[in-house]
Amino acid sequence: MEKSTGKARTNIPDLIFRGITIICAVGIVVIMLAIGIELFRNSLPSIREFGWRFLIDKSWNPVTGEFGAASSIYGTLVSTLIAMIIAVPMGLIIALFLTELSHPIVARIVGSAIELLAAIPSIIYGMWGLFILVPIMQSKVEPWLQNTFGDIPLFGVLFHGPPMGIGMLTAGIILALMILPFITAVTRDVLDMVPPVLKEAGHGFGATMWEVTRLVSMPYGIRGIVGAMFLGLGRAIGETMAVTFVIGNSHTISPSLFESGNSIASAIALEFGEAINDPIFKAVLIELGLILFVITFIFQILAQLWIARLKKHERS
Amino acid sequence: MRTKSLTARRLLDLFIRTLAFASSIIGIIFLIWILWDVALRGFSAMDWNFFTRRTGPFTIEETGMANGIVGTLYITVLATLLGVPIGLLAGIYLSEFGRTHPLSTSVRFFSNILMGTPSILIGVFVYAIIVVPLWGFSGIAGGVALAIIMLPVVARTTEDILALVPNELRESALALGSPAWKMIVQIVFRAARSGLITGVLLAIARVSGETAPLLFTAFNNSHFTYFDTGGPLQYVYDLRQPTANLTVTIFNYAMSPYERWKEQAWAGSLLITGAILFISIIARIFFSGGRTRRV
Numbered sequence: 197m198e199k200s201t202g203k204a205r206t207n208i209p210d211l212i213f214r215g216i217t218i219i220c221a222v223g224i225v226v227i228m229l230a231i232g233i234e235l236f237r238n239s240l241p242s243i244r245e246f247g248w249r250f251l252i253d254k255s256w257n258p259v260t261g262e263f264g265a266a267s268s269i270y271g272t273l274v275s276t277l278i279a280m281i282i283a284v285p286m287g288l289i290i291a292l293f294l295t296e297l298s299h300p301i302v303a304r305i306v307g308s309a310i311e312l313l314a315a316i317p318s319i320i321y322g323m324w325g326l327f328i329l330v331p332i333m334q335s336k337v338e339p340w341l342q343n344t345f346g347d348i349p350l351f352g353v354l355f356h357g358p359p360m361g362i363g364m365l366t367a368g369i370i371l372a373l374m375i376l377p378f379i380t381a382v383t384r385d386v387l388d389m390v391p392p393v394l395k396e397a398g399h400g401f402g403a404t405m406w407e408v409t410r411l412v413s414m415p416y417g418i419r420g421i422v423g424a425m426f427l428g429l430g431r432a433i434g435e436t437m438a439v440t441f442v443i444g445n446s447h448t449i450s451p452s453l454f455e456s457g458n459s460i461a462s463a464i465a466l467e468f469g470e471a472i473n474d475p476i477f478k479a480v481l482i483e484l485g486l487i488l489f490v491i492t493f494i495f496q497i498l499a500q501l502w503i504a505r506l507k508k509h510e511r512s
Numbered sequence: 513m514r515t516k517s518l519t520a521r522r523l524l525d526l527f528i529r530t531l532a533f534a535s536s537i538i539g540i541i542f543l544i545w546i547l548w549d550v551a552l553r554g555f556s557a558m559d560w561n562f563f564t565r566r567t568g569p570f571t572i573e574e575t576g577m578a579n580g581i582v583g584t585l586y587i588t589v590l591a592t593l594l595g596v597p598i599g600l601l602a603g604i605y606l607s608e609f610g611r612t613h614p615l616s617t618s619v620r621f622f623s624n625i626l627m628g629t630p631s632i633l634i635g636v637f638v639y640a641i642i643v644v645p646l647w648g649f650s651g652i653a654g655g656v657a658l659a660i661i662m663l664p665v666v667a668r669t670t671e672d673i674l675a676l677v678p679n680e681l682r683e684s685a686l687a688l689g690s691p692a693w694k695m696i697v698q699i700v701f702r703a704a705r706s707g708l709i710t711g712v713l714l715a716i717a718r719v720s721g722e723t724a725p726l727l728f729t730a731f732n733n734s735h736f737t738y739f740d741t742g743g744p745l746q747y748v749y750d751l752r753q754p755t756a757n758l759t760v761t762i763f764n765y766a767m768s769p770y771e772r773w774k775e776q777a778w779a780g781s782l783l784i785t786g787a788i789l790f791i792s793i794i795a796r797i798f799f800s801g802g803r804t805r806r807v
Contacts, residue, residue: 317721434630
């Protein structure tokens with residue numbers, strides 16, 4: 197490449213053009229750094245006021261000016277965890293269905309449908325959750341869960357409290373539905389890349405489909421699949437609209453999954469409007485944003501490093 | 513591996529097959545269910561007023577989302593005008609000038625991170641750099657927020673697609689004495705045209721359904737915000753004002769307690785979903801050969 201774009205014949209327009217492309221490319225780095233700096237700068241009043249205690253304090257009272265991030269962090273992590281518990285196994289097994297079991301035509305149709313579904317805006321998932329899923333959760337699913345599992349010691353506490361429909365569990369389910377197409381599509385791509393020869397060799401030994409998947413395809417694609425999980429996690433953790441509609445938006449921490457909660461993103465989306473004329477409240481919300489930024493940044497870096505290692509591994 | 517009876521192995525296999533089949537059906541049912549509700553409820557709430565009248569009190573029947581539709585168009589166009597050229601140029605750098613340069617490694621790294629940054633944080637960022645010091649809540653701020661979301665997507669897609677153009681094309685152009693910029697704009701771009709169009713269309717589809725980054729940038733407005741200067745400008749939006757847009761309107765309406773507004777929110781959802789699916793399908797028809805970028 198370097199040779200073909202040669203330096204010997206460099207002329208002025210070329211230098212200018214090249215300079216412009218460099219500026220644009222560096223612009224992306226600058227924007228990324230500026231986001232971090234601005235979030236930090238604008239949350240300084242809150243950081244000075246509350247210090248590290250902010251992270252573990254669960255009080256939230258805009259009137260008296262007491263704020264803590266604990267309930268938002270808790271809600272973000274729990275709703276994401278529920279989403280991952282549902283979406284990861286389901287995405288994996290649907291991808292398995294598409295690559296191994298279904299007719300190629302079915303696989304193609306379902307495959308493109310999944311790609312399109314990944315494009316549906318998250319506000320649609322949130323709205324559908326509020327108007328369609330919440331009533332069903334309230335009248336059918338949550339009472340059933342409560343009756344079935346509510347009496348089991350320790351585990352049952354997850355399903356205590358009045359079934360409101362709105363709450364952590366519903367938010368997790370909506371998030372799961374939202375990242376399901378994404379996880380399925382990436383996993384399918386990974387499974388598609390397993391060389392047929394390897395699988396055929398497995399079948400030649402008399403292995404069943406599941407054995408070939410478990411012993412040949414999975415080990416071959418495990419790194420790619422883990423990368424897909426990281427990316428799905430990154431999407432779920434910062435998702436705003438899908439969660440805001442159904443999580444209930446109360447700053448509480450409760451072991452029950454039926455209880456309302458809030459996530460960092462939903463708190464910012466709903467309360468920023470009220471906070472605009474209150475410098476401390478606004479700084480608090482921006483500090484929540486900073487925390488979310490740091491969490492996603494860490495996950496993204498882990499995912500990037502993982503994928504980079506994967507590429508190196510593939511090359512060698 | 514432990515030896516198990518053939519029957520046990522076959523049973524396990526059958527179990528997994530059934531599970532896979534059932535999960536696929538369940539997944540597909542849920543996703544069709546969502547689309548079905550959006551289509552059905554949206555369609556029944558959609559009328560002529562929806563497209564021609566502006567938003568208004570829930571008590572008045574003759575209201576629609578026309579101002580939101582126009583505002584979303586303007587904001588998306590602004591985002592495209594800002595995000596696409598910068599993204600394309602950054603992609604050119606990554607693919608044509610600095611493919612192996614250390615700078616490119618960090619640009620790629622930060623692009624990927626920027627793609628994974630929650631869009632609401634982009635909204636907060638633009639609030640801090642544009643809304644507070646410059647225009648207040650404004651269509652411009654909304655457009656900039658969407659442009660920032662588009663930027664890394666366009667850059668990385670451009671890089672991927674330009675990498676598919678064979679080097680011989682570049683070499684022959686240069687051998688004929690063409691300067692590098694001409695070679696890229698006239699030869700490489702032409703060879704990669706369909707892929708680039710697809711990439712740009714998918715990026716537009718992706719941002720046009722965004723809500724979170726517009727909440728406190730473009731904000732909302734119950735009016736059309738044309739320039740009130742008279743002359744030809746009166747048909748152009750003044751994006752320095754808070755600007756109505758479909759997604760934030762849908763959000764506000766859906767969270768409201770009023771039946772009429774909820775119905776309108778479904779109609780808006782149908783419109784935005786339909787538009788996004790339409791753009792995505794067109795994009796795929798343009799470039800059926802390649803993969804789209806997800807990471």
